Amino acid sequence: MRAVQTGRGGVVPLRLRPRGNPPTAPSPFSREWVTTPPAPVPAAPPRRVAGVGWTAFALPRWVPSERALGALLVLALVAVTAYAGPESKPTRLGATAPPVAEGVGGGGPGNAAALLSNAADQNPTATTTPDPTALPAPVATATATTVPAFEIAETAVAVPTDDGALLPGHRILTYYGHPHSDLMGILGEYSIEDLHAKLKEQAEGFAAADPSTPVKLGFEVIASVAQRDPGEDGKYLLYTDEATIQEYIDYATANDMVVFLDYQIGMNGVANEIEEARKWLELPNVHLALDPEFAMAEGEQPGEHIGQIDATDVAYAQQTLVDLAADAGIPPKILLIHQFHFTMLTNKDQISPMTGVQLILNADGFGEPATKLESYAVLVAEEPIEFHGFKLFYKQDFPLMSPEEILALEPAPHFVVYQ
Numbered sequence: 001m002r003a004v005q006t007g008r009g010g011v012v013p014l015r016l017r018p019r020g021n022p023p024t025a026p027s028p029f030s031r032e033w034v035t036t037p038p039a040p041v042p043a044a045p046p047r048r049v050a051g052v053g054w055t056a057f058a059l060p061r062w063v064p065s066e067r068a069l070g071a072l073l074v075l076a077l078v079a080v081t082a083y084a085g086p087e088s089k090p091t092r093l094g095a096t097a098p099p100v101a102e103g104v105g106g107g108g109p110g111n112a113a114a115l116l117s118n119a120a121d122q123n124p125t126a127t128t129t130p131d132p133t134a135l136p137a138p139v140a141t142a143t144a145t146t147v148p149a150f151e152i153a154e155t156a157v158a159v160p161t162d163d164g165a166l167l168p169g170h171r172i173l174t175y176y177g178h179p180h181s182d183l184m185g186i187l188g189e190y191s192i193e194d195l196h197a198k199l200k201e202q203a204e205g206f207a208a209a210d211p212s213t214p215v216k217l218g219f220e221v222i223a224s225v226a227q228r229d230p231g232e233d234g235k236y237l238l239y240t241d242e243a244t245i246q247e248y249i250d251y252a253t254a255n256d257m258v259v260f261l262d263y264q265i266g267m268n269g270v271a272n273e274i275e276e277a278r279k280w281l282e283l284p285n286v287h288l289a290l291d292p293e294f295a296m297a298e299g300e301q302p303g304e305h306i307g308q309i310d311a312t313d314v315a316y317a318q319q320t321l322v323d324l325a326a327d328a329g330i331p332p333k334i335l336l337i338h339q340f341h342f343t344m345l346t347n348k349d350q351i352s353p354m355t356g357v358q359l360i361l362n363a364d365g366f367g368e369p370a371t372k373l374e375s376y377a378v379l380v381a382e383e384p385i386e387f388h389g390f391k392l393f394y395k396q397d398f399p400l401m402s403p404e405e406i407l408a409l410e411p412a413p414h415f416v417v418y419q
Contacts, residue, residue: 164331166216166258167358167387167414172334173203174218174260176391176419178225179244185419186394187219192251195219202418205403210412218258219248220336220417224273226264226294226302236266236294236302239276249286258285260336265295266302270313274320281321282328288321289336292344309337311347315354322356333357336389336415339379340364353386360415362389366396369405376409389415 166172175195177185187195196217203215223245224237231237245261252259261280263273270290280286295307314337321333335357339345353359361383365375372390380388390406390413406416 165358166331166334167360169214170216171206171210171213171413172216172218172258172415173199173206174220174258174415174417175199176220176222176262176417178222178240179248180240184222184225187221192248196251196255196257206407206416209403209407216258217255218260219252220260220262220289221245221248222264223261223277224263224266224268226266228301228303230267235268236296237264237268245280249280249283252285253283258287260287260289260334262289262291262336262338264291264293264302265307265309267296267298270295270309270317271320274317278324281324281333282330284328284330287334287336288317289338290317291338293338293340306341306343308344308346311345311350314345314351314359318354318357318359322354325356334360336360336362338362338364338391340375342378348383351385359386360389361385361387362391362415362417364391366391366393368398369401372397372401373409380413381410384411387414389413389417392416392418394418 175186175198177187177189179188179192182188186198190198199217203217206215221240221244223240225240227236227238229236249259251257259280261277263277265273268276273290274281274288277286277288281288290309290313292307292309294302295309296302296305297307300307314335317335321335325331325333337345337360339361340363342348345351351359361380363372363376363379365372376390380390388411390409392400392406394400406413
């Protein structure tokens with residue numbers, strides 16, 4: 001497993017820029033936008049020789065561009081330097097790894113190789129502008145896992161509530177982000193103690209709005225971060241270092257909180273991502289979150305395409321968590337699925353509850369309240385599966401909805417996350 005050194009706030013994600021939707025395009029996260037197939041990624045225009053008009057000739061696409069040649073030269077110099085220098089051990093992304101030079105995004109010394117942030121930082125219909133001199137982000141190598149076929153139940157089964165399951169007896173309130181990036185959510189903006197204090201203050205509003213439902217606090221920690229570059233194993237992922245994940249789990253355990261480990265999947269597949277999390281999922285207060293936005297198919301690239309997973313992936317994750325909890329003798333796990341566009345979950349009508357695991361569909365998407373209400377209606381209220389989640393963005397929601405407004409949603413969310 002590999003990583004890079006960063007201090008808190010030192011990791012800068014590779015930002016996405018809007019594709020330039022035409023004036024007639026629907027507003028992002030509106031009902032029309034959520035249900036409209038995404039526009040195809042435009043092909044790059046042919047390159048030409050400097051100073052020569054378009055009517056002369058275009059260089060073939062296999063000829064490297066000037067920037068690409070420059071990047072190759074930089075990579076060659078780095079390779080020579082690495083070969084001649086002392087041997088270093090690969091690590092994961094985190095504060096205990098050896099320092100690195102300034103990376104993409106101008107984050108200063110200690111800035112990591114570029115990370116892709118998810119919908120909290122940008123319009124998910126956007127595309128990236130990579131720095132051609134950036135080194136490919138280090139990624140972890142995962143062992144392939146065979147995914148068995150599943151038959152989806154035609155009728156939803158009742159979920160037991162007397163076996164230690166959190167839902168529906170609680171409302172879960174979490175903060176989201178990456179501990180080493182202040183651009184990927186509130187989790188990277190404060191110390192863990194300050195986060196806990198702010199989260200408790202935020203929870204007071206929900207307790208006042210609904211005194212009958214106790215609020216369970218938690219952290220949603222991004223455990224695998226989508227990358228612009230495929231990396232050595234072609235997975236388009238960078239994994240958070242284990243020490244950082246363990247720090248948040250230990251703190252949560254000591255303070256009666258829960259932790260959701262968020263996996264952005266890339267080209268690794270749902271089954272392999274679950275294996276990355278298995279040892280932590282065996283703990284009673286650790287749960288699984290999947291982000292289909294960056295689950296790529298062959299030939300796709302994070303930031304250029306909206307990713308997707310299938311109902312069979314969800315069923316596999318559900319069954320795996322059922323078996324894991326039973327083997328460990330712990331209460332049922334929660335499976336959290338993020339969604340902001342209809343294409344992110346294929347065969348969604350075949351997804352159903354499964355005894356022994358609790359499924360939350362979380363409606364992402366930022367903007368004004370009216371737009372967020374439309375998104376929640378399309379993705380959750382009109383296609384209810386089991387439990388419901390709602391995401392808020394401190395820096396992208398204008399104005400930020402109050403706890404009273406959030407709990408007035410129909411149906412009221414069981415899970416609320418702030419990014």
